Amino acid sequence: MNDINLREIEHNALEVSNLLFEKAGYNFRVSKLTIADLDWCRAMSRQQPKNKWIPWEFMGSLFYHKNSFNFCFKLLDLSNKPAAACMCQYSKVINAEQDYLDVEMIQNFAIKTSVLDGNTFRFALYTLIFFMRDARCHGIRVMSPINSKVADYYINKYNFVDILGSKEILYRDSKSLSAWLRVDVESRKSLIVSEQLLSDNENNDVNECLED
Structure with missing residues (x-):
């Protein structure tokens, strides 16, 4: 992996994300997905309407994969239960000097x-972009969205591109995602990061990731 330490990158991505969420005053935090969290996701998935069911039951192999990046969002007043979760994999294209961060699963369980x-x-995306930047990925791919409506949402709302024409793989490159992150943070009052946060030497990771 060319000296890339994925676990260190994972830790930093979660830490910087939480710094942003804390400064914005949000009542949730992001953390590494544990096996207990995955079991919760499986249980919650069984309770979802059929049109919202996605196969958490079959994600054990990805959970244990050495290149996985799995995290969940937990509300501060329900910190033992994932409110939403995301499972990803760092992928390198064979015979090509390109690496991607593949989003395999993402779901909001709407527990509250x-x-x-x-x-x-x-x-x-905030957390994914922090990981993507440190891992030097060329971009983020969303793999097999649950249905065409969800795929269209990613395409129209977040400018992902349907690279196969079948909505099976959606892609957005690292440069445009980094630019989107800065614009999104700065354009929403509730997520504006103070000048002190952006310039503080102790928070260089945030500053670097928000730079174009």
């Missing part, structure tokens, strides 16, 4: 009304 409703993918 919160700011995550309608924003799960946006907040997940």
Whole structure:
């Protein structure tokens, strides 16, 4: 992996994300997905309507994969239960000098009304972009969206590109995602990061990731 330490990158991505969420005053945090969390996701998935069911039951192999990056969002007043979760994999294309961060699963379980409703993918992108930048990925791919409506949402709302024409793989490159992150943070009052946060030497990771 060319001296890339994925576990260190994972730790930093979660830490910087939580710094942003804390400064914004949100009542949730992001953390590494544990096996207990995955079991919760499986249980919650069984309770979802059929049109919202996605196969958490079969994600054990990805959970234990050495290149996985799995995290969940937990509300501060329900910190033992994932309100939403995301499972990803760092992937290198064979015979090509290109690496990607593949989003395999993402779902909001709506255990309680919160700011995550309608924003799960946006907040997940924050964490994904921090990981993507440190891992030097060329971009993020969303693999096999649950249905065409969800795929269209990623395409129209977040400018992902349907690279196969079948909506099976959606892609957005690292440069445009990094630019989107800065614009999104700065354009939303509730997520504006103070000048002190952006310039503080102790928070260089945040500053670097928000730079174009």
